[in-house]
Amino acid sequence: MIEINSLDHNGRGISRLNEKIVFVNNALPNEIVEIKILKDNKRFIEADVDRYIKKSDIRIDSPCPYFEVCGGCDIMHLSYENQLKFKEDKIKNIVDRYLKLNIKINKIVKCDNYLNYRNKVTFQVNQDIGFFKKNTYDIVNIDKCLISDNKINEAIKYLKKLDLKNIKNITCRVGLNELMIIIDTTNKNLNIDILKEIADSIYLKINKEYIHVFGNKNIYKMLNDYKFIISPDSFFQINLNTCLKLYNKVKEYVGSNKQVLDLYCGTGSIGIFVSKNNNILGIELNEDAIKDANQNKKINNLDNINFICGDSGKKIHNLNFNPDVIIVDPPRSGLNKETINNILKFKTKEIVYVSCDPMTMVRDLNILKEQYNIIEITPFDMFPNTKHVECVTYLKRK
Numbered sequence: 001m002i003e004i005n006s007l008d009h010n011g012r013g014i015s016r017l018n019e020k021i022v023f024v025n026n027a028l029p030n031e032i033v034e035i036k037i038l039k040d041n042k043r044f045i046e047a048d049v050d051r052y053i054k055k056s057d058i059r060i061d062s063p064c065p066y067f068e069v070c071g072g073c074d075i076m077h078l079s080y081e082n083q084l085k086f087k088e089d090k091i092k093n094i095v096d097r098y099l100k101l102n103i104k105i106n107k108i109v110k111c112d113n114y115l116n117y118r119n120k121v122t123f124q125v126n127q128d129i130g131f132f133k134k135n136t137y138d139i140v141n142i143d144k145c146l147i148s149d150n151k152i153n154e155a156i157k158y159l160k161k162l163d164l165k166n167i168k169n170i171t172c173r174v175g176l177n178e179l180m181i182i183i184d185t186t187n188k189n190l191n192i193d194i195l196k197e198i199a200d201s202i203y204l205k206i207n208k209e210y211i212h213v214f215g216n217k218n219i220y221k222m223l224n225d226y227k228f229i230i231s232p233d234s235f236f237q238i239n240l241n242t243c244l245k246l247y248n249k250v251k252e253y254v255g256s257n258k259q260v261l262d263l264y265c266g267t268g269s270i271g272i273f274v275s276k277n278n279n280i281l282g283i284e285l286n287e288d289a290i291k292d293a294n295q296n297k298k299i300n301n302l303d304n305i306n307f308i309c310g311d312s313g314k315k316i317h318n319l320n321f322n323p324d325v326i327i328v329d330p331p332r333s334g335l336n337k338e339t340i341n342n343i344l345k346f347k348t349k350e351i352v353y354v355s356c357d358p359m360t361m362v363r364d365l366n367i368l369k370e371q372y373n374i375i376e377i378t379p380f381d382m383f384p385n386t387k388h389v390e391c392v393t394y395l396k397r398k
């Protein structure tokens with residue numbers, strides 16, 4: 001029997017047993033639990049709860065029937081207010097511990113719809129459809145996912161009628177009330193007729209190649225007055241409510257009459273969003289995303305934005321562009337040393353760092369802080385019910 005003291009960054013309860021740290025799934029501070037040990041390493045133990053002796057006052061019954069087994073959400077046993085507090089504390093802890101600077105951390109910006117916010121979901125498939133169980137490749141079959149857009153939930157019963165034998169996974173993306181379905185399969189002749197009742201666009205993904213088999217080739221999203229094209233493989237923020245708040249924050253920092261370098265630009269969405277009265281150059285590795293970015297430039301009638309396809313860190317070396325502001329929005333792995341060194345060569349007045357992983361963010365800020373003051377960090381709840389937090393950090397050259 002152990003007592004839980006606090007939560008780790010993944011939302012697991014932390015306790016101690018025989019000089020070792022214990023991480024307990026689905027356990028909250030002040031709870032007293034009996035545990036079932038899953039892994040016993042030299043320095044720490046990982047465990048599930050076998051029996052709750054005393055439950056926390058802040059525990060709620062998760063609204064999702066799959067929460068305890070499904071690997072999708074981590075903190076659905078907390079009310080939304082307590083989820084926000086967990087995320088704020090997580091960022092404060094990481095900054096205190098790894099940056100060791102007294103930095104202004106703003107209140108977390110919440111999502112207005114903490115359920116049904118996901119506009120893109122990938123379902124795993126075996127004989128049925130669902131998500132991977134926590135820490136395994138076993139699948140939890142589901143009929144509904146509470147954090148996904150209702151249009152995706154409506155699609156599940158149709159997806160279940162497909163011949164699932166040779167299907168690895170199925171991705172659903174929602175645009176302006178349009179549904180795109182992408183089926184990763186080895187069956188070229190898969191009968192998809194049943195999906196025509198609900199889908200606006202259908203692709204088969206065979207050996208990494210996207211084959212358009214029904215409806216429109218693309219779907220669209222709007223952010224303020226800007227329209228964005230979504231193709232099957234391109235990155236687009238999955239939570240539009242929080243995305244809009246985050247992009248507005250970036251826009252506030254960028255201001256106007258600036259030369260803006262938008263690194264890791266995806267389909268150009270941040271650059272386009274901040275483009276009014278500015279000149280933008282976006283760089284992105286994924287060729288399809290760059291094709292979409294150029295389409296986005298065209299459909300929004302913009303002539304003050306250009307895109308380059310390639311590695312952001314390498315392409316900025318010897319670039320014929322003199323930025324006033326650099327925006328970076330890297331994947332979870334963050335920036336690498338070469339990229340940071342090349343960014344520092346520009347000596348720009350300001351950097352706006354958008355991050356989906358606070359650990360790699362503070363690692364990078366630790367290098368950037370030698371030449372830049374870290375003015376403030378704002379956490380955003382882009383992924384309610386999960387442990388993830390998005391942050392925007394504003395830096396000014398010393």
Ligand SMILES: C[S@@+](CC[C@H](N)C(=O)[O-])C[C@H]1O[C@@H](n2cnc3c(N)ncnc32)[C@H](O)[C@@H]1O
Nearest residue numbers: 235264265266284285286310311312329330331
């Ligand atoms: C977190 S997304 C951000 C996309 C975009 N800023 C947005 O808000 O939609 C990260 C992007 O970085 C791209 N990427 C990954 N590694 C890269 C690299 N080395 N150079 C340039 N882009 C890269 C990915 O393809 C992805 O589009």
